[in-house]
Amino acid sequence: MVDLSEYVVGVVLSVEESLSKGNKTLKTCRINIGDENNPITVVTNAPNVREGSRVAVAPVGSTVVNEEGEEIEIKKTVVGGVMSEGMLCDSRMLGWSGGAEGIAAQIPVSIEIGTSPPNSKPRPKEEGQSELAPVSNEDSLFKKKLTKEEKKKLAEEKKNARKAAKEAKREESSCS
CATH class of the missing domain: 2.40.50.140 (Nucleic acid-binding proteins)
Structure with a gap:
């Protein structure tokens, strides 16, 4: 023991x-x-x-x-x-x-x-x-691999988020 x-x-x-x-x-x-x-x-x-x-x-x-x-x-x-x-x-x-x-x-x-x-x-x-x-x-050691569709969706979401951030920045600078 x-x-x-x-x-x-x-x-x-x-x-x-x-x-x-x-x-x-x-x-x-x-x-x-x-x-x-x-x-x-x-x-x-x-x-x-x-x-x-x-x-x-x-x-x-x-x-x-x-x-x-x-x-x-x-x-x-x-x-x-x-x-x-x-x-x-x-x-x-x-x-x-x-x-x-x-x-x-x-x-x-x-x-x-x-x-x-x-x-x-x-x-x-x-x-x-x-x-x-x-x-x-x-x-994680056992992190799930993303499918092609999941990768595309994630890339699209990131792209849209960048666009939205750029647009918000542009609007903010035009309001100033």
Whole structure:
């Protein structure tokens, strides 16, 4: 059984992407883990981390268990040239069933920042509803591709909006 009391829930304040030597995309995250004035920096390659994500963090001093069952103490470590002060937890590390390895476990907004993550993987309360932090469509990993008709309609709407703005500007300048 995993001791979740060592881990804390945090909210990602900012994300900065960079490439490591092996051409892996690394994300440098500033995370509030309960002290707004002292966010920590965590470097990760988890693809699902975004600004506003609520995640489980193994801070410096906590212990994680690797695939071989060995306990590893989390220490400040330089990752991709940046000092990392913790590690984002995936479902396996938290002892949850379900969830992919290397994907940061998402925590519901109902769980307070700075507290321990829940004992089991959060599930949506009702069909179509989730209490996980919302992710904007712009950043979504699974954003729907637009059809040709939708693209044409969107382009037409943008064109009409530009025309209306130009016309309004022209009317405003002629009234002055």
